[in-house]
Amino acid sequence: xxxxxxxxxxxxxxxxxxxxxxxxxxxxxxxxxxxxxxxxxxxxxxxxxxxxxxxxxxxxxxxxxxxxxxxxxxxxxxxxxxxxxxxxxxxxxxxxxxxxxxxxxxxxxxxxxxxxxxxxxxxxxxxxxxxxxxxxxxxxxxxxxxxxxxxxxxxxxxxxxxxxxxxxxxxxxxxxxxxxxxxxxxxxxxxxxxxxxxxxxxxxxxxxxxxxxxxxxxxxxxxxxxxxxxxxxx
Amino acid sequence: xxxxxxxxxxxxxxxxxxxxxxxxxxxxxxxxxxxxxxxxxxxxxxxxxxxxxxxxxxxxxxxxxxxxxxxxxxxxxxxxxxxxxxxxxxxxxxxxxxxxxxxxxxxxxxxxxxxxxxxxxxxxxxxxxxxxxxxxxxxxxxxxxxxxxxxxxxxxxxxxxxxxxxxxxxxxxxxxxxxxxxxxxxxxxxxxxxxxxxxxxxxxxxxxxxxxxxxxxxxxxxxx
Numbered sequence: 462x463x464x465x466x467x468x469x470x471x472x473x474x475x476x477x478x479x480x481x482x483x484x485x486x487x488x489x490x491x492x493x494x495x496x497x498x499x500x501x502x503x504x505x506x507x508x509x510x511x512x513x514x515x516x517x518x519x520x521x522x523x524x525x526x527x528x529x530x531x532x533x534x535x536x537x538x539x540x541x542x543x544x545x546x547x548x549x550x551x552x553x554x555x556x557x558x559x560x561x562x563x564x565x566x567x568x569x570x571x572x573x574x575x576x577x578x579x580x581x582x583x584x585x586x587x588x589x590x591x592x593x594x595x596x597x598x599x600x601x602x603x604x605x606x607x608x609x610x611x612x613x614x615x616x617x618x619x620x621x622x623x624x625x626x627x628x629x630x631x632x633x634x635x636x637x638x639x640x641x642x643x644x645x646x647x648x649x650x651x652x653x654x655x656x657x658x659x660x661x662x663x664x665x666x667x668x669x670x671x672x673x674x675x676x677x678x679x680x681x682x683x684x685x686x687x688x689x690x691x692x693x694x695x
Numbered sequence: 696x697x698x699x700x701x702x703x704x705x706x707x708x709x710x711x712x713x714x715x716x717x718x719x720x721x722x723x724x725x726x727x728x729x730x731x732x733x734x735x736x737x738x739x740x741x742x743x744x745x746x747x748x749x750x751x752x753x754x755x756x757x758x759x760x761x762x763x764x765x766x767x768x769x770x771x772x773x774x775x776x777x778x779x780x781x782x783x784x785x786x787x788x789x790x791x792x793x794x795x796x797x798x799x800x801x802x803x804x805x806x807x808x809x810x811x812x813x814x815x816x817x818x819x820x821x822x823x824x825x826x827x828x829x830x831x832x833x834x835x836x837x838x839x840x841x842x843x844x845x846x847x848x849x850x851x852x853x854x855x856x857x858x859x860x861x862x863x864x865x866x867x868x869x870x871x872x873x874x875x876x877x878x879x880x881x882x883x884x885x886x887x888x889x890x891x892x893x894x895x896x897x898x899x900x901x902x903x904x905x906x907x908x909x910x911x912x913x914x915x916x917x918x919x
Contacts, residue, residue, distance in 0.1 A: 538785030548780025550771060552715035553708070560706050565784035589715070603779070612757070637797055641896070675835070 462489035465613055465644045466511060470520035473503075473510050480506035482668035483520065488646065490612075493653045495659035496648040502665040505545070506647035508615045511646065525613060538566055541606030547598050548605065551591030555582055555601055558590055559608050567608035573608040578628055582606045583659040594667045595622045603631060614638060616647035620654060632658060698793075700788050705794025710801060727810050729758035735817045742778035746828060753814045754872055757807055758839065762861050764802050765843035768795055769851040775781040778851065781916070788913025792844055796908065802841035805919050807832055809903045824887035831878035831890065834897035838871045841904035848915045868898055 466488035473481040475656045488494050496504045509515040511524050513533035522528070526538060526552045527535030537561050549558040556577065563573035577583050585593065593601065599622045616635070620628050638645045649655040656662065664671045708898045713719055734752045745752075772778040781791060812831075815822060824829060844862060850859040874893040881890030 485783075501906075513782060514782060522797065534782075534785075537783050538876050542783055544779065546779075550708070550712055550777055550785070551774060552712045553902050557711065561704065562780065562784065565703055567785070608891065609785075631808035642895075 462491060464488065464523070464528075465490050465492075465525055466646070467523045468510075469521065469522075471507075471517055471522050472519040473506055473515050474680070475515075479668050480515075481510065481564070482517060484665075484668070484670045486663060486670050488644060491642065492646055492661060493635060493638060493645040493647070493659045495511065495652075495655050495662045496646060496665060497650070497652055497655075497662055498665035503618050503668040504665055505669075506542075506668075508542065508617050508646065508648055512540050512615055513537050513540075516610065536613070540614040540615065541609050541611030541613070542617070543599075543602050543606045543616050543619050547602040549590045549591065552589060554587050554589055555593070555604075556586040558601065559604055560664045561610040562605045568608055568610050572610065573604075576608045579634075581626065596624050596627055599623050599641065599647045600627055600630070603634065607634065612643060614643055614645045614650075616645065618649055619647055620649065620651050626655070672677070698787055698790050700789030702793040702797065704828075705786065705791050706797040706801075707794075709795060709798035712771055713767075713798070715804060719764065719806065723760050723763045723767075723802070724806055724809055726763060727806055728757045728813050730756040730759055731810055731813045731817060732870040739909065746820050749818040749820045750883060751872075751876045751889060752877045753810060754817070756802065757835075758865065758868060758872060760806050760810075761799070761803055761839050761843055763801050764806075765847040766860055768799055768844070768855055769847045769856065771900055772851060773856075778916070788916055789909040791916065792848075792908045792912035793905075796840040796844040796848075796905070798838075799843055802838050803836045804832075807836065811817075820883055822883065823885065823891065824890070827882040827887050827890045827894065828879060830894050831875055831882065831897060834901050835871050835878075835892055836873035836906060838897055838899035839868055841901055842867050842871075842909050844902060845908045845911065845915070848912060852918075857885065865906050870910070871897060874900070 462649060464487055465623060466486060468484050468486040470482040471481050472479060484507060496507060498504055505680065506515060509520065510517060510529065513536065516533065517529050521530060525536040559573040560570050577586055580603055582597065582600050582604060585597060589618050590598065590601065619631050623631060634645065635645055647655060647659065731752065735745060738748065770782060814820060844864040846867065847860060850856045850863065851857060874897045878890040878893035878897065881887055
């Protein structure tokens with residue numbers, strides 16, 4: 462399978478702090494990869510580097526064939542990112558926010574209506590983003606990411622704030638990704654739920670991927686032990 | 696999607712947000728009218744001072760109101776990390792620049808019509824050379840919108856955005872203030888031909904800053 466993500470010794474500094482301190486990571490097309498690790502281990506930074514929102518300060522990175530050190534913007538049109546915030550406009554309605562994102566990415570408006578249905582927000586289509594509940598905003602953020610029809614879907618704590626129905630929708634989206642020719646990287650602390658969705662787990666600790674390229678975890682136990690060690694180490 | 700469709704997409708988004716929030720209508724426009732009114736109180740209308748200084752006062756009011764419009768344009772990109780959404784959108788940065796500048800220019804144009812009517816009424820001035828006045832206003836508005844968008848994104852990610860934008864923008868738009876005032880003095884007086892060289896200067900300024908903005912906006916948006 463072709464590689465969608467290839468990082469070698471990737472370093473990203475936030476100020477002077479090395480949020481990523483030499484990450485090696487390969488992700489093949491159609492994979493669902495779980496990023497786990499303690500708070501501050503670099504999961505969010507890694508996703509933002511892959512999305513081209515943070516620069517690589519050293520090392521190399523290629524995402525969807527675009528070299529991150531030369532062209533951070535190149536792959537963005539084919540990437541969907543569900544971050545901590547929605548990236549939407551309070552004064553626009555759900556449907557307007559979605560159509561703006563879809564049209565900007567070159568998708569058509571009809572496709573965005575289908576995505577709205579998929580995430581269960583059809584009834585809120587004409588409600589302004591500013592009037593949505595936290596869970597509804599989370600669903601809209603997922604819809605915006607999907608409306609772009611991304612080849613690479615980056616999910617940062619995707620289950621946070623979602624109710625049971627919303628979590629089920631999200632799980633369906635992740636489970637269906639390989640059949641939709643989509644690769645997923647998801648960062649989460651809800652390991653029981655997300656390990657069942659992922660084909661592989663990469664544990665980040667201190668800005669370094671422990672099981673990135675050569676040694677994917679073979680059991681939940683090894684990953685859990687690594688995380689426990691990380692927590693104990695502070 | 697071609698460049699102009701992307702420009703219209705961004706401008707349409709900003710104008711729709713403005714139409715919903717009505718910040719220009721309820722805050723920026725009243726602010727400009729209050730400035731015009733305060734000048735009328737401060738300068739004695741009976742001695743004809745207001746009529747003589749009306750062009751300068753008008754453009755001072757427009758520039759002060761423009762600061763609010765520029766700040767608002769980038770405030771909406773800060774809320775909910777919308778700027779990240781814009782960066783991820785895949786839109787051409789030059790189109791984002793032109794779209795945001797275009798939306799600011801439309802708001803300023805509406806503002807200028809209202810403030811122009813206020814100045815004509817309160818300062819008792821006669822609009823003689825309408826063509827010159829409109830041409831100068833269009834060129835000056837384009838210049839202010841382009842520079843405002845450029846310096847607005849420069850300060851967008853900073854907590855001191857509200858105070859930094861005026862500090863950066865006002866010195867840079869001094870040539871616009873000068874050219875637009877001179878062109879309007881000619882347009883309100885009897886020597887309209889004296890005003891056209893100032894319109895040419897304003898057009899040059901607008902072209903220069905639009906070109907710089909189209910080239911630099913992408914990098915500034917990434918660093919903001």
